[in-house]
Amino acid sequence: MRDTLHVSAGASSLLEGRTGAAYAPRMPDDEPTLVSAGPQRKLAVILAADVAGYSRLMERDEDDTHERLQGLLRDVVRPAVETHRGRIFKTAGDGFLAEFASAIEAVRCAVDLQRGTAERNKDVADDRRLVFRMGINLGDVLADHKDVFGDGVNVAARLEAMAEPGSVLITHSVHEHVDRKLPLQFVDQGECALKNITRPIRVFRVIWETADSASTVRGGPDDEPELPQVASIAVLPFATLNSDADQEYFAEGLAEDLITDLSKVDGLLVIARHSSFAYRDRSMDLRMIARELGVRYLIEGSVRRAATRVRINAQLIDASNASCLWAERLDRDLADIFALQDEVVGKVISALAHALPTAKPLPKRRVTDLEAYDLFVRGRALATQSLRETRAARPLLARAIEIDPGFAGAHAWLAMSHHFDALYYGEPIGEHRAAARTAAAKAVEIDPENADAHIVLGYLRAYEGEFEAGVAEFEQGLRLNPNHSAGWAHLADLRVFEGRATEAVECAENSFRLNPYPPGDHYSFLGWAQYAAGRYRDAVETLRHPQAGGPGSKRNLAAALAQLGCIEEGRAAAREFLSEFPNFSARQWGKTQPFRNDADRQHFIDGYIKAGLPE
Known part of the structure; x- marks a missing residue:
């Protein structure tokens, strides 16, 4: 790191x-x-x-x-x-x-x-x-x-x-x-x-301008950006013409659906929503944005929804020379929104034909009830945020399912909401895992191409004792959507349990490539993998990042410091962890984790005990 x-x-x-x-x-x-x-x-x-x-x-x-x-x-x-x-x-x-x-x-x-x-x-x-x-x-x-x-x-x-x-x-x-x-x-x-x-x-x-080519600070905005030549793209948040919450949810939902669809295109690297949406309301040169995200192409535009009509202005930019590869204004009936999304994706693929010669149009999506879609968009935006918001997502997603029981995406994100609660907010873990597994299994049954559902279902199966089947399910999700940054971060978690620590680090680092401004748990997964690989100094640097979050960050930071011989610093980190989790026991924790090899489990237990955490 x-x-x-x-x-x-x-x-x-x-x-x-x-x-x-x-x-x-x-x-x-x-x-x-x-x-x-x-x-x-x-x-x-x-x-x-x-x-x-x-x-x-x-x-x-x-x-x-x-x-x-x-x-x-x-x-x-x-x-x-x-x-x-x-x-x-x-x-x-x-x-x-x-x-x-x-x-x-x-x-x-x-x-x-x-x-x-x-x-x-x-x-x-x-x-x-x-x-x-x-x-x-x-x-x-x-x-x-x-x-x-x-x-x-x-x-x-x-x-x-x-x-x-x-x-x-x-x-x-x-x-x-x-x-x-x-x-x-x-x-x-x-x-x-x-x-x-x-x-x-x-x-x-x-x-500032600098003559030192080795400096990490780049020159002014007129400098030619150093961009990858591979087919890599980011979808920026669509602008709205007013601050109406309905407009904003709708615009965000369209952009996120584009990210999901483009992520399934063979050979195209797509930056995750969490990073591309970080540029909302920023007045920046598009080439600078592309350089910071490490992509060659950008999609930007605006959405206006009024009564039964929707207008999308969109353009595809090649940031290497600031040229516009495709731009169009699309006016449609609101009832045609799903066909409109398919149309935009198809036009982007056509415009990138020179960079994606083997790419094929994606299968048409099943038309979904517009009211259910509105509820889904709102629920999805809340599903993986704070405790209050992820729980507020569930009634919205459940209502979307009532309206359209065959809405696979709503089932998948309902599973995500329960899974997020089980991961970070605890009791009752069993109930949340059971609800998440039921919803994810239903989503896969309805739509075997839903990557989110496969990833959640695989993670749950792995933690519940079906490790090999869970990993296979997880890998299927990443085959369907190789640009799923959260999927790669969670796969790092499972690779550690498999005893494949070096691959775990590679998976976690790949998640950062797809999501340069990731949520805090990505740092936690990377630090966990680095500790497993014996890269304690790297783990300390990662887990000390100001954005690092998740229950495991302080616990694994304490262990990594202790393994480096920084006992007092390790014990200080352990005390911080215990202030949040006073009933933690290293050996009891070890019994709940699906390690394939006892030596890998003991490696973590030893670090925790060395840092002063209760045995």
């Missing part, structure tokens, strides 16, 4: 100060000591930075890495901060924190630091380079002459942990002060969930 998939040891240690939210004072030795009346509140711009992969570099050559970092701080960092009227108020291992009175000066400083660091790296081997990640936030802080602390600082530190090596992320509050005032580009990353920050934070990535 890349070095970006963790909160660094330096940043993590900085976040362990006063009550876990503030920073313990630590000043450079030459800073004079003054008497203070106590901390005061003020607005400040905070820049947080650390070196990506510092632990790996120290492990390789501790003396050399330490000496080079001190030189970088002395020759590049401190002069740049002083030039831009900032103050370093904390250093810790591989990172530092600085405050500025001006957002413009803070961003200028960050870019100058990245440029200066890149210049020093020109003659350094790739695996020895010191590369900073940076996050900048403007917020209310508590400060005295020694220290700055509080929520405004924490947000900057969490933002830095999300940044790619060599890049700078800023919050919306900073963007408001620097947009159009600096010769830089700001790419909207949408609202992001930061670890231990309760509210979502809107984030922007800073782009």
Whole structure:
């Protein structure tokens, strides 16, 4: 895994100060000591930075890495901060924190630091380079002459942990002060969930021109994007002409159905909904979107639904040269919506004939009642979200089935809803699994080509003792839809149980290719597979990612840290896990897991016990 998939040891240690939210004072030795009346509140711009992969570099050559970092701080960092009227108020291992009175000066400083660091790296081997990640936030802080602390600082530190090596992320509050005032580009990353920050934070990535071809920061929007030449596509969320909830659900449903249908086209790589829909309401160059998603083709458009009519404006873009391969406005009766979806897919396949010479039109879908379809679209949008929403999905899906008992998709997503509840929300697990299995089996009976149903049914059968049959069912789902990112992530889970850890890692990594902005459980599955493969350091980096989620993340992080000899850190992670699951027993857990080999089961149990989890 890349070095970006963790909160660094330096940043993590900085976040362990006063009550876990503030920073313990630590000043450079030459800073004079003054008497203070106590901390005061003020607005400040905070820049947080650390070196990506510092632990790996120290492990390789501790003396050399330490000496080079001190030189970088002395020759590049401190002069740049002083030039831009900032103050370093904390250093810790591989990172530092600085405050500025001006957002413009803070961003200028960050870019100058990245440029200066890149210049020093020109003659350094790739695996020895010191590369900073940076996050900048403007917020209310508590400060005295020694220290700055509080929520405004924490947000900057969490933002830095999300940044790619060599890049700078800023919050919306900073963007408001620097947009159009600096010769830089700001790419909207949408609202992001930061670890231990309760509210979502809107984030922007800073782009600047650079002559360093090895830099991870790309140039301006007019640069030619580096896009894959394979047939790869993303369906962007369709725009609506107003904010009416019915319009939005309907537009999302059409786009998601297109993703599902295109995923079944032989030879076409299709990005998952979770990632392509992340670009909703963002004004970005299409080539930038394609580059970030790693695709060559994009579908975008708009939907207008009025009374008994629907209008779709859609176009297919080749992002390698910004050319439009196909564009059309389609006006139809609402009752013809299913035929309309088939028509759009057929036109896309025809337009990509040069890239997909062997692709054939998909079989026509069975016409479904429009009221049932509306209920299905709403239910599907809720089915795999929070506890409240996944349960709110079930009455909608059940009503869709009442209206049209032969609606395979509604049965499949009803199964998904119960399966999601069993996986993440617990009791009564048995009832949810039974309901999920019944619904999935019904969906497969109605439509043997429904990949979602095969995948859910296979997962349940594997966990209920029919392991080989379950894996076969699962693999059939992925043959029907090889672009099912969640399917690949869950297959990684089953490969671990089979004792095929290396393949498990490959499956999980494939899920990231199909879903570059995945839900948190994808990180959990990848970290689980990496631990099984003995890649403990990779597992720690993955499971420390701010987006990592799912009950297993903290448990497996604790085990991986313990296996690396980081016993205290492992026990701290174990305590966090036990605060949520106080009745956990490593051996009892092992008895419930369908490992084919006892040695693989024991490998996890040993790690949990070593981390201090109850035996």
